[in-house]
Structure formats: C-alpha cells, structure tokens
Amino acid sequence: MYFFIVLVTLNTIEIMKLYVKYDIHYAVNVIIREKLTELGLEFELGGLGEIEILNEISETKLLQLTSYLNHYGIDIVDNLKSTLVQKTKDVIREMIYKEEGLPTSKISSYIAEKVNRSYGYLHNLFAENTYTSIGNYIIMQKIERAKQLIMEGDLTLTEISYKLSYSSVAHLSYQFKKTTGLTPSSFQRIIKRRRGEIETAPGKEIITNLASTNASNNK
Amino acid sequence: MANKPLDIILAEDDEDDRFFFKEAIEKVKIKTDLTMVNDGVELMEYLKNPENGKPHVVFLDLNMPRKGGIECLEEIRANKEYNDVTIVIYSTSASDNDIEETFVKGANIYIRKPNDFKILQKVISEVLSINWQYHTSGLNKEHFVLSI
Numbered sequence: 599m600y601f602f603i604v605l606v607t608l609n610t611i612e613i614m615k616l617y618v619k620y621d622i623h624y625a626v627n628v629i630i631r632e633k634l635t636e637l638g639l640e641f642e643l644g645g646l647g648e649i650e651i652l653n654e655i656s657e658t659k660l661l662q663l664t665s666y667l668n669h670y671g672i673d674i675v676d677n678l679k680s681t682l683v684q685k686t687k688d689v690i691r692e693m694i695y696k697e698e699g700l701p702t703s704k705i706s707s708y709i710a711e712k713v714n715r716s717y718g719y720l721h722n723l724f725a726e727n728t729y730t731s732i733g734n735y736i737i738m739q740k741i742e743r744a745k746q747l748i749m750e751g752d753l754t755l756t757e758i759s760y761k762l763s764y765s766s767v768a769h770l771s772y773q774f775k776k777t778t779g780l781t782p783s784s785f786q787r788i789i790k791r792r793r794g795e796i797e798t799a800p801g802k803e804i805i806t807n808l809a810s811t812n813a814s815n816n817k
Numbered sequence: 818m819a820n821k822p823l824d825i826i827l828a829e830d831d832e833d834d835r836f837f838f839k840e841a842i843e844k845v846k847i848k849t850d851l852t853m854v855n856d857g858v859e860l861m862e863y864l865k866n867p868e869n870g871k872p873h874v875v876f877l878d879l880n881m882p883r884k885g886g887i888e889c890l891e892e893i894r895a896n897k898e899y900n901d902v903t904i905v906i907y908s909t910s911a912s913d914n915d916i917e918e919t920f921v922k923g924a925n926i927y928i929r930k931p932n933d934f935k936i937l938q939k940v941i942s943e944v945l946s947i948n949w950q951y952h953t954s955g956l957n958k959e960h961f962v963l964s965i
Contacts, residue, residue, distance in 0.1 A: 650821075687954060728953070729847055729946045738950060745960040779927075779964030784917065788962060791921045 626672065633666045683727045685713050686720055687735070694739050700763040705736065741777045744770065748786050755782060822848040823945060824872040828860040828889065829853065829907070830881045834930070838876070838907075841938040847945045857884025861892060864899075872902060874948055877924075879908040887922065894923035901958060903948050916964055925961045940965055 627643060634641045637659055640652040664674050689712040693700060701708045710717040724732045740762050747758045759770035774782050790796045829835050835853050842849055854860045863869055877886035886906060893899050905926040906919045916927045926944055931937045944965065951961055
C-alpha cells in the first residue's frame with residue numbers, strides 16, 4: 599500500500615488540507631480488478647496494461663466494462679484492432695461456409711465492404727496481428743472446408759472444387775497438396791484409418807476405391 | 818492470447834540438432850518458450866510431472882535411445898488430456914509409409930529434417946504460424962495433418 603494521508607488541522611481556522619501520496623499503477627490495477635470482478639469476469643492482469651479475460655465476454659458486458667473504465671479515464675485501446683481482425687476472419691469464414699458457394703465479386707472488395715474498412719488497411723492490420731496474410735488465411739480456411747467436405751463424403755472432388763471456386767479439380771488438388779503436404783485421397787485415408795474406419799495399410803486396393811469415388815489422383 | 822508465448826518441447830538426442838533447432842526457433846517472430854529433453858524417457862517424465870504445464874507443441878525425433886518417438890507418440894495420444902497438444906514428428910526418415918503411420922497414430926505434423934539452416938528456420942516458422950491459426954481460429958484439430 600502506498601497511501602499516506604497527512605492531516606493538517608489548524609486549531610483556529612477551520613481549513614483542513616490533505617496531502618496524498620499514491621502509486622498510480624497500483625491505483626489503476628485496483629480499479630480494473632474491482633470493475634472486472636463486479637462484472638463477474640475471470641481475468642489475469644499482465645504487465646503494461648494487458649488484461650486477459652478468461653471467460654466468454656458478451657458485447658454488452660464489454661460495453662459496460664468500457665464505460666466503467668472510461669469513467670476513470672481508462673481506455674481499452676487494443677480492442678478495436680482485434681475486433682476488426684476478428685470481424686475479417688468471421689467474414690472470410692462465413693463466405694467460405696455459405697451453402698451457395700463463394701461470392702462472384704472480387705474477394706478483396708467483398709471483405710472491405712462487409713467489414714466497412716478499406717482492404718489496404720485490413721490487409722496491414724491482419725498481417726500485423728495474425729502472423730499470416732488475408733490471402734493465406736483464405737487459402738487455409740478453404741482447405742479446411744475442403745477437408746470437412748471430403749470427410750463428409752457427400753460430394754465428389756469435382757463438386758467440392760466447384761463449390762469452393764477452384765477452376766478445376768487439379769487446381770484444388772494442387773493447393774491441397776501445397777497446404778497440407780498430402781493429396782486429398784491420402785488425407786482421407788489417413789483420417790479414416792485414424793478413426794479406425796478402415797484398416798488397410800497404404801498401397802492396397804482401397805486407394806483405387808477412394809480415388810474413383812473422388813475422381814482424384816493419388817500420389 | 819496473442820502475447821502469450823507458445824510452450825514448446827523438443828525431444829532430441831543429437832546435440833547438434835538441438836543446437837540448430839534452438840537457434841532457428843529463436844529467430845521466429847512468434848514468441849516461444851522452449852524446453853529440450855534428451856530422449857523419450859525424459860520427455861514422458863517431464864510430461865507426467867504436474868509442476869510442468871501442458872505444452873502447446875511437442876517436437877519428437879523418431880530415433881532416440883531408451884524410448885523412441887513412435888512410443889512417445891502412442892503414449893501421449895493414449896491420454897485424452899493431451900488431445901489438443903500438437904505433435905510434430907521431426908525426423909530424417911521419410912518414406913511415405915512411415916509418414917502415414919505417424920499420422921494414423923495421431924501426429925499432426927511431419928517435418929523432414931532439412932540440412933540447411935535457412936530452410937529449417939522457414940519450416941519452423943511456418944509450422945508455428947499454422948499451429949497458431951488452428952489455436953486462435955478454433956479449427957478442427959482432428960483434421961490437422963501437415964507433411965512438410
């Protein structure tokens with residue numbers, strides 16, 4: 599504790615002066631702790647004004663917290679940026695997981711319009727905060743979606759490549775291999791073997807089976 | 818989450834390989850906390866010790882004395898508690914069949930040990946970045962396989 603209060607009372611005159619000494623860091627930490635606890639949030643305080651919220655925080659609570667802290671002149675600074683990055687990720691995901699397939703317009707303008715920021719700005723923000731680029735993130739999410747569709751087994755590779763806006767099966771297979779190091783059919787075989795759905799070791803007739811249902815090229 | 822270092826363990830018996838790995842990982846942009854052990858027995862002891870937190874990523878050399886990488890992989894994957902630990906096989910052996918066997922046993926990533934330091938650095942950086950995306954975007958780890 600760093601609080602010292604010095605009372606100076608002067609007998610004859612009814613003026614009282616107080617002098618306080620404080621540690622600003624300590625005070626801010628106490629305020630933050632109290633407000634977060636008040637909102638029922640679990641958290642960890644890092645150095646340099648970093649707060650890590652450990653449970654889910656709703657939009658309303660975040661707004662409440664923002665206004666609570668603003669009252670003391672404390673601003674939440676980093677949130678806007680990470681919200682924009684998260685929003686960009688959400689738009690990308692939504693775009694890829696849409697039933698009717700990817701948008702026909704240019705993807706960069708689509709994202710910019712949905713997030714309501716210029717693409718150039720989002721591009722830099724994304725790179726600074728995610729260790730990857732928007733372009734690579736889109737490829738990764740498309741391949742994740744392709745993996746999911748392959749494992750569901752309802753669509754052929756041709757249908758999957760069409761759904762995810764690849765110009766051809768070859769293009770999808772190429773990007774799949776480039777991203778995962780595996781062909782779509784070896785990926786499928788590995789996951790099935792892992793789940794115990796098939797036991798055959800690679801190099802057996804099961805491969806031709808999978809290759810024909812998926813119209814894919816194995817190895 | 819973004820500022821917390823990734824906890825990484827490398828199990829590797831070769832001193833030179835450990836040295837290069839450490840050098841390479843220090844140059845990667847993503848912050849990491851690296852622990853190194855000499856073989857599989859040490860690794861399993863480290864993991865079983867409750868004082869050590871659960872790592873995010875385990876790099877396993879396949880050929881180690883006392884206990885090899887495959888044995889470790891099987892032991893780790895037998896324990897559900899370690900489901901979301903990313904397991905990376907880091908080895909010189911590289912027949913497609915060997916690689917597939919490690920994936921089927923639950924490895925997420927297979928790295929063929931590069932001879933060139935620059936490439937090693939690039940590969941580790943890529944692996945950690947992808948792992949970070951899986952971690953922060955809540956992607957399905959069941960489908961996380963990468964051969965590099």
